[in-house]
Amino acid sequence: MVAQPNPxxxxxxxxxxQIRSTVDWSETAVYGEHIWFETNVSGxxxxxxxxxxxxxxxxxxxxxxxxxxxxxxxHTPCIEQLEKxxxxxxPSFRESGSRNVRExxxxxxHWVHRRRQEGKCRQCGKGFQQKFAFHSKEIVAISCSWCKQxxxxxxxxxxxxxxxxxxxxxxxxAVVVPPTWILRVRRPQNPMKSSKKxxxxxxxxxxxxxxxxxxxxxxxxxxxxxxxxxxxLLVFVNPRSGGNQGAKxxxxxxxxxxxxxxxxxxxxxxxxxxxxxxxxxxLRILACGGDGTVGWILSILDQLRLNPPPPVAILPLxxxxxxxxxxxxxxxxxxxxxxxxxxHVEDGNIVQxxxxxxxxxxxxxxxxxxxxxxxxxxxxxxxxxxxFSLGFDARVTLEFHESREANPEKFNSRxxxxxxxxxxxxxxxxxxxxxxxxxxxKLVCDGVDLTPKIQDLKPQCLVFLNIPRYCAGxxxxxxxxxxxxxxxxxxxxGCIEVIGFTMTSLAALQVGGHGERxxxxxxxVLTTSKAIPMQVDxxxxxxxxxxxxxxxxxxxxxxxxxKRRNSMPxxxxxxxxxxxxxxxxxxxxxxxxxxxxxxxxxxxxxxVPLGIIVVPGDSDLELCRTQIERLQEEGDGAKPKTLxxxxxxxxxxxxxxxxxxxxxxxxxxxxxxxxxxxxxxxxLYVLDPELVITQTVGTSPAMPDLVDxxxxxxxxxxxxPSSSSSPPCSPAPSTDAELCLLHKDDLIEAxxxxxxxxxxxxxxxxxxxxxxxxxxxxxLHHAVISGSKDIVKYIIENAPSEILDATxxxxxxxxxxxxxxxxxxxxxxxIVEAGASLMKTDLQGDTPKxxxxxxxxxxxxxxxxxxxxxxxxxxxxxxxxx
Numbered sequence: 001m002v003a004q005p006n007p008x009x010x011x012x013x014x015x016x017x018q019i020r021s022t023v024d025w026s027e028t029a030v031y032g033e034h035i036w037f038e039t040n041v042s043g044x045x046x047x048x049x050x051x052x053x054x055x056x057x058x059x060x061x062x063x064x065x066x067x068x069x070x071x072x073x074x075h076t077p078c079i080e081q082l083e084k085x086x087x088x089x090x091p092s093f094r095e096s097g098s099r100n101v102r103e104x105x106x107x108x109x110h111w112v113h114r115r116r117q118e119g120k121c122r123q124c125g126k127g128f129q130q131k132f133a134f135h136s137k138e139i140v141a142i143s144c145s146w147c148k149q150x151x152x153x154x155x156x157x158x159x160x161x162x163x164x165x166x167x168x169x170x171x172x173x174a175v176v177v178p179p180t181w182i183l184r185v186r187r188p189q190n191p192m193k194s195s196k197k198x199x200x201x202x203x204x205x206x207x208x209x210x211x212x213x214x215x216x217x218x219x220x221x222x223x224x225x226x227x228x229x230x231x232x233l234l235v236f237v238n239p240r241s242g243g244n245q246g247a248k249x250x251x252x253x254x255x256x257x258x259x260x261x262x263x264x265x266x267x268x269x270x271x272x273x274x275x276x277x278x279x280x281x282x283l284r285i286l287a288c289g290g291d292g293t294v295g296w297i298l299s300i301l302d303q304l305r306l307n308p309p310p311p312v313a314i315l316p317l318x319x320x321x322x323x324x325x326x327x328x329x330x331x332x333x334x335x336x337x338x339x340x341x342x343x344h345v346e347d348g349n350i351v352q353x354x355x356x357x358x359x360x361x362x363x364x365x366x367x368x369x370x371x372x373x374x375x376x377x378x379x380x381x382x383x384x385x386x387x388f389s390l391g392f393d394a395r396v397t398l399e400f401h402e403s404r405e406a407n408p409e410k411f412n413s414r415x416x417x418x419x420x421x422x423x424x425x426x427x428x429x430x431x432x433x434x435x436x437x438x439x440x441x442k443l444v445c446d447g448v449d450l451t452p453k454i455q456d457l458k459p460q461c462l463v464f465l466n467i468p469r470y471c472a473g474x475x476x477x478x479x480x481x482x483x484x485x486x487x488x489x490x491x492x493x494g495c496i497e498v499i500g501f502t503m504t505s506l507a508a509l510q511v512g513g514h515g516e517r518x519x520x521x522x523x524x525v526l527t528t529s530k531a532i533p534m535q536v537d538x539x540x541x542x543x544x545x546x547x548x549x550x551x552x553x554x555x556x557x558x559x560x561x562x563k564r565r566n567s568m569p570x571x572x573x574x575x576x577x578x579x580x581x582x583x584x585x586x587x588x589x590x591x592x593x594x595x596x597x598x599x600x601x602x603x604x605x606x607x608v609p610l611g612i613i614v615v616p617g618d619s620d621l622e623l624c625r626t627q628i629e630r631l632q633e634e635g636d637g638a639k640p641k642t643l644x645x646x647x648x649x650x651x652x653x654x655x656x657x658x659x660x661x662x663x664x665x666x667x668x669x670x671x672x673x674x675x676x677x678x679x680x681x682x683x684l685y686v687l688d689p690e691l692v693i694t695q696t697v698g699t700s701p702a703m704p705d706l707v708d709x710x711x712x713x714x715x716x717x718x719x720x721p722s723s724s725s726s727p728p729c730s731p732a733p734s735t736d737a738e739l740c741l742l743h744k745d746d747l748i749e750a751x752x753x754x755x756x757x758x759x760x761x762x763x764x765x766x767x768x769x770x771x772x773x774x775x776x777x778x779x780l781h782h783a784v785i786s787g788s789k790d791i792v793k794y795i796i797e798n799a800p801s802e803i804l805d806a807t808x809x810x811x812x813x814x815x816x817x818x819x820x821x822x823x824x825x826x827x828x829x830x831i832v833e834a835g836a837s838l839m840k841t842d843l844q845g846d847t848p849k850x851x852x853x854x855x856x857x858x859x860x861x862x863x864x865x866x867x868x869x870x871x872x873x874x875x876x877x878x879x880x881x882x
Contacts, residue, residue, distance in 0.1 A: 019065065019079060022267060023092070023259050027187060027219035031095070032088025035259055037251055039066035039073060040835045045115065047072040052081040068254040070112055070145040090145040092260045093182035093220065105180045106166040109144040113153065117141035118661065122149050123157040145255075146170060172342050175233040175284070177261040177277075181224050187217060220260075224280045231282050231346055234310075235262045236270050236297060238289030241317035245333060249288055249315070252338050265293065271300050283310040284559060286345055290318045295385050295537055298355065298556050302383075313345040313559035320538070322386055322469035326491060327351070328561035330667035331473055335597075337660045348559040352492040354466055355556055358382050358536065359549040366529050366545030375531035375544035383553055386537045387470055390526075391437045391461035392506065394533040398540035435460060440529045445498060445521035457516055459500035464524060464550060467491045471509065473669070476501070478514035486517055494552055495520045524550035563620070563673050581617050581676065583684045585610040585628055587648065588655065588663075590689045594839035594847065597663040604657070607685060610648075621654050621671035624684065649690035657685050745771055751779040754788035769799035776809035784819045784827055792827050796834045804836035812843035820851040825860050828852075838868035 019036050046053050046064070054077040055062045062075040070089050074082065082088075090110035117128040117140055128140050128150070142158050143150035147170035151158040169176045224232070235253045239246035253262045263273045277283055287294045294314055301309045316324035321331050360378050438458050443450045454462075463476060468489050470476045476499050477489045489497055499515040509515070526548040534543050586607035596603040613627040632647050654666045656679040665687060666674060676684065747767040750759035759779075763769060772778055780803050783791040795803065805814050816836045819827045828848070832838065841847055846854070849868055852861035 032091050034067040034089040035069050036065040037068055039064050046074040046078050048074055048078045048081040054078050068251040069259050091179050092258050093179055093184055096183040096185050107178050109167040110146055111142050112145055113139045114141040114143055117150050121152045121157050123151050174230050175342055175346050177232050177258045181222055182260055183221050183223055184219055185221055222277055231284050232280050233284050233286055234277055235286045236265050238265045238293040241289035245317050270297050274300055274304055278306055285310050285312045287312055288315040291323045291386060294323055309557050311350045311557035311559045313348055320472045325469045325473055325669050326467040327558055328673055330669050334665045336664050344561050349562050350557050351560045352555040353558045355553045356384050357551050357553040361547045363545040363547050370530045372531035375542045377544055379536050380539040380541050381536040384536045386467055387463055387465045388536050389463040390532050390534040393461050394535040394540050397535050398533045442527040444525040445519045446523050450518055457500050460503055461501040463499045465497040474509045476515045486520055494522055579617055580614055582614050584612050585684045587686050587688050591841040591845040593687055603663055619676050621674045624676050648688050652686050652688045655685040655687050748773055748779055748782055751782035751791055752786055754786040756790040759791050778803055778806050780815040781808055784815045787824055789826055792830055796830055804834055805840055814840055816848045817842050817851050820848040821855050823855050823857045832867050838864060
C-alpha cells in the first residue's frame with residue numbers, strides 16, 4: 001500500500017526547494033537531476049501518475065514544468081513525488097570511485113514512459129497509437145532519452161533484456177559527450193598528518209603548493225576515452241541573440257545531447273567550459289548567436305592557446321550574420337530541425353579564417369588645435385574577423401550606439417532602430433560630414449602609398465574587408481567574375497581587401513553594386529590627422545588622430561557547411577543518379593505552411609502545381625531556381641506553360657519535404673549546398689510567403705478547409721460548444737431565439753461597453769465566459785474591440801484557454817487578429833503570452849502579424865513575428881511531449 005502524499009506539505013516544501021533550470025556544476029550536484037523549464041503544454045496527466053499527482057488531490061489546475069533533458073512533464077508541486085517513484089533524469093556524469101577512471105564503462109539506456117510517441121516501434125515496426133493518446137492514461141510507448149529508440153509498451157515489444165543493454169547514444173553519437181567521460185571528483189583532504197620534519201624543511205613551499213592546488217580544484221573533470229571517429233561538440237548559446245530564440249534552442253540541444261555540453265553564455269561566458277574540455281580530442285564548437293558571439297569565442301580560444309584550436313561552426317541567430325553567410329550557415333535560423341544542424345556540424349569541412357590585429361598609436365604630427373576631447377585613444381577591439389571601417393558607415397553606427405546608451409527605452413524595437421539608422425544616414429548625407437575624409441587620411445598598403453588614389457576618389461567610407469560579406473549579406477568587393485585586375489576574395493589567403501565607397505556606390509550596394517577596389521594586401525598603415533568615427537566588426541567609436549597598423553594575427557579553424565551526399569539514396573536506395581530529372585514543381589502558401597507543415601500529407605494536398613522542369617540529375621537548388629524562374633517567364637506568353645495563373649513572389653524559397661519528419665524552409669544563401677535529389681523524390685515544393693489566396697476556403701479540391709479541426713497542427717486543440725455540429729468557424733447558435741438571447745446577453749454588453757465592474761459581477765453571478773453572439777464572436781472579441789485591458793486580462797485568467805483561438809464567423813478572426821488590426825499593443829501582449837496561436841490565419845490567409853502590418857504598426861508586427869518564430873520552434877519541442 002503506497003502512502004498518499006500530503007498536499008499541504010508538498011506545496012510548502014516546494015517553495016523551500018530549489019527547482020533547477022540550469023546545469024549544476026558545483027560539488028553538490030545531484031546525480032540524475034532534472035532541468036526544469038516552465039511549459040504551457042496541456043494535458044490531464046503528469047508523469048507521477050494519478051495516485052501521486054497533486055493537481056488530482058487538490059482538484060485544481062497547477063503550473064507545469066518540463067525537463068529539457070528527458071522531456072517529462074509534471075506539475076510543479078509534483079516534482080518532489082518523482083523521488084518517491086524513483087524516477088531520475090538521464091545521468092549526465094559519473095562518480096569517480098575506486099575503479100580505474102580509464103576503464104571502459106558503457107552508457108545504459110534511460111527509459112521513459114510516453115503517452116504520445118512519433119515514429120514506429122523498433123521491435124515490430126508498427127506505428128504508435130496516436131488518437132486520443134495525449135489525453136489518455138494509457139502508456140503507449142517506452143523510449144530512451146539518449147538514443148531516442150522507442151518500443152510499444154507491451155511485453156512482446158519491450159523485453160526485459162532491453163533494460164540493461166548498452167545504449168548507442170543514437171544518430172548523433174559522434175558529437176555527444178558520453179556521461180562516462182565527465183567525472184565528479186572529491187575535494188582533496190587537508191594534509192594535517194605530515195611529519196614534523198617535512199614541516200620544518202619545506203613548510204612554506206608545500207603550503208603554497210597545496211593552496212594553489214585547492215584554488216584550482218574543480219568539482220568536475222573530463223576524462224575522454226580514445227575514440228578517433230568521434231567529434232565531441234560544445235554548444236554555446238547566446239540567449240540574447242535573435243529575440244527569444246536562444247532560450248528555446250538551449251532546451252532543444254539538451255534533449256539531443258548531454259546537458260553538460262550545452263552552455264548558456266549569459267551564465268559567465270565560454271572560458272570555463274573551454275578550459276574544462278581543453279584535452280578532448282577532435283573537439284568542435286557550435287556558436288549559436290550573431291557574429292559578435294563568434295568573435296567572443298574566438299578571442300577566448302586565443303587566450304587559452306589550445307593546440308590545435310577547435311573548429312567553430314555557427315548557428316546564426318538575429319540579423320546580419322555576415323561570417324555565418326560566408327561559411328554557408330545562412331543569414332539567420334529559420335525552422336531547420338536542430339537534428340539536421342547537428343549532422344551538418346559533424347559533416348562540415350574545417351577551413352581557415354584570417355584574423356587581423358589592430359595596433360593603435362597616437363599620431364604625433366596631428367594638429368593640437370583639432371584635438372577632440374570626446375575622442376577615444378584606442379579602438380573597442382584590437383582584432384577583427386569580418387571588417388574594419390571608417391567614415392560614413394561608422395558615423396551612423398556610432399550615433400545609433402550613443403543614442404541607445406543615453407535612452408535605451410527608445411531603442412527596444414527593430415523597426416524603430418532601422419528608422420533611426422535611416423534618419424541618421426540621411427542627416428549625414430545632407431550635412432556632408434564625411435565628405436572630407438580623404439583630406440585627413442593617409443594610407444600605405446604593403447609599402448605602396450595609396451593616398452593620391454584616395455584623394456582622387458574622395459570616398460566617404462573606407463572598408464578593410466576580410467570576408468566576402470558585409471552589411472547583412474552585400475558583397476562590396478563584387479561577384480567573383482567582376483574582379484578584373486584583382487584576385488577573387490578569400491577568407492583564408494592572408495590578404496585583406498581595401499575598398500572605398502562614395503555615397504553613390506554605398507547606395508548601390510544593397511542592389512548588387514560594389515565599391516571601388518583599391519588593393520589586396522598583407523600589411524596596412526593607416527594614419528589619420530583628426531578624430532574620425534570607426535568601427536571594428538560593428539563596435540563603433542570616435543578615434544583620435546592615430547596611426548593604425550593592420551597585420552595578420554592568426555588563422556582560426558572554422559566549420560564550413562558543405563553539400564551532403566550521404567542522403568542521396570533517396571532515389572530508390574543505391575541506384576545511380578539519372579542524367580536528367582523531370583520534376584513537377586508545386587507552390588505552397590505561407591498560410592498552409594504555418595497550419596500544416598507538421599502534417600506532410602495534408603500539406604502536399606494543399607499545394608498548387610506550377611509546372612514541370614527538366615534538370616540534370618546532379619543539379620543543386622541554385623540551378624533549379626533558374627529553371628523555375630524561366631518557367632514563370634514562359635508562362636507570360638500566349639501559351640503559358642505554368643499551371644498556376646499567379647506568379648511567384650520575389651521572396652519564394654524551397655522546402656525540404658523528405659529528409660525530416662516535417663517540411664522546413666531552406667535558406668536562399670544555402671541553395672548551392674543542397675542537391676535537388678536530397679529534398680525531393682518526384683515533386684519539388686516551394687514556399688511563397690506573399691501568395692494571395694483568392695479561393696473560398698474549403699471549395700478547392702487542392703486546398704482543404706484549413707479551419708477544420710482535423711487540419712489543426714499537433715499540440716494545438718480548439719474546443720467549441722459540443723451542441724454545435726458545424727465547423728469551428730460557424731457560430732454556435734442556430735435558432736432565432738438563441739440569436740436573440742445572445743444579442744441581449746448582458747455579459748456581452750458589458751464587454752462591449754468596457755464596464756469591468758459590471759462584467760466581473762455578472763461572471764461571479766454565473767454567466768458563461770464562453771458565450772458567443774450571433775456572428776460567433778466571444779466576449780474576448782468584444783473586450784478587444786472596446787479596448788478594455790482589464791476585461792481582457794480577466795477573461796484570460798478565468799476562461800478556458802480555448803477562447804484564445806476561437807474564431808468569429810464572418811472573417812475567421814481570432815481575438816488576436818482583431819487586437820493586431822486595432823493596434824492594441826498591450827492587449828496583444830496579454831493574449832500572446834497567454835498562449836494564443838500566432839500561426840492561425842483568418843479567411844483571407846492573414847496571421848495576426850499580417851494584420852498589424854496592414855494596420856501600419858511595424859513595431860507590433862515585429863513583436864508578433866518574433867513570438868511567431870518562437871512558437872514554431874516550440875512545436876518541435878512538443879513532438880515528444882509525455
